[in-house]
Amino acid sequence: DGGITQSPKYLFRKEGQNVTLSCEQNLNHDAMYWYRQDPGQGLRLIYYSQIVNDFQKGDIAEGYSVSREKKESFPLTVTSAQKNPTAFYLCASSISSEPYQETQYFGPGTRLLVL
Amino acid sequence: AQSVAQPEDQVNVAEGNPLTVKCTYSVSGNPYLFWYVQYPNRGLQFLLKYITGDNLVKGSYGFEAEFNKSQTSFHLKKPSALVSDSALYFCAVRDWLTGRRALTFGSGTRLQVQP
Numbered sequence: 001d002g003g004i005t006q007s008p009k010y011l012f013r014k015e016g017q018n019v020t021l022s023c024e025q026n027l028n029h030d031a032m033y034w035y036r037q038d039p040g041q042g043l044r045l046i047y048y049s050q051i052v053n054d055f056q057k058g059d060i061a062e063g064y065s066v067s068r069e070k071k072e073s074f075p076l077t078v079t080s081a082q083k084n085p086t087a088f089y090l091c092a093s094s095i096s097s098e099p100y101q102e103t104q105y106f107g108p109g110t111r112l113l114v115l
Numbered sequence: 116a117q118s119v120a121q122p123e124d125q126v127n128v129a130e131g132n133p134l135t136v137k138c139t140y141s142v143s144g145n146p147y148l149f150w151y152v153q154y155p156n157r158g159l160q161f162l163l164k165y166i167t168g169d170n171l172v173k174g175s176y177g178f179e180a181e182f183n184k185s186q187t188s189f190h191l192k193k194p195s196a197l198v199s200d201s202a203l204y205f206c207a208v209r210d211w212l213t214g215r216r217a218l219t220f221g222s223g224t225r226l227q228v229q230p
Binding site for chain 1: 124147149151156157158159160161164166205209210211216217218220221222223
């Protein structure tokens with residue numbers, strides 16, 4: 001899983017609660033990504049950031065928010081507006097020196113469950 | 116738009132036999148293709164990628180993949196399967212023409228190697 005850490009490993013959310021998933025990387029990568037994984041659906045892009053203080057919505061951004069205040073950190077907040085948050089969440093990062101050719105490296109993931 | 120198809124949900128192979136996991140893609144420009152492996156409750160590990168050049172790409176753990184432009188395929192292969200190869204495999208594509216830096220993933224293929 002390289003130099004990418006995600007915490008916690010398991011997270012439980014109560015109805016109406018916002019929860020934040022942590023993602024930190026020490027690879028000096030410029031770009032960071034959040035994906036959601038559901039059984040049988042592969043990975044879907046939630047948000048991505050190419051540079052500090054800038055981020056873009058992915059394919060399923062509704063009910064999620066992010067920030068990128070530091071190069072090494074890209075936290076994801078699952079808001080109460082996300083009605084079906086139960087999934088495995090994966091953070092990834094990549095270096096920007098070779099746009100489109102670069103490899104993305106993934107963290108170990110956070111499993112979010114609803115109480 | 117870019118897309119990836121993995122037509123088999125599961126592939127079963129006996130240990131010592133060759134294995135193939137299929138992937139086809141659709142892009143507007145030149146494809147950059149990737150294979151990742153995922154073990155239970157873990158993040159994705161990078162196996163190999165095709166950017167340009169030789170159509171046969173060699174990667175980690177004895178895996179290789181063959182890029183076929185006319186068939187728009189990028190099948191993952193290994194000459195002799197190991198029980199420890201049992202995992203979930205994802206094919207992914209990136210197309211510079213779309214301006215989308217994030218990867219588009221297939222739905223995954225579960226490889227089961229029987230002893």
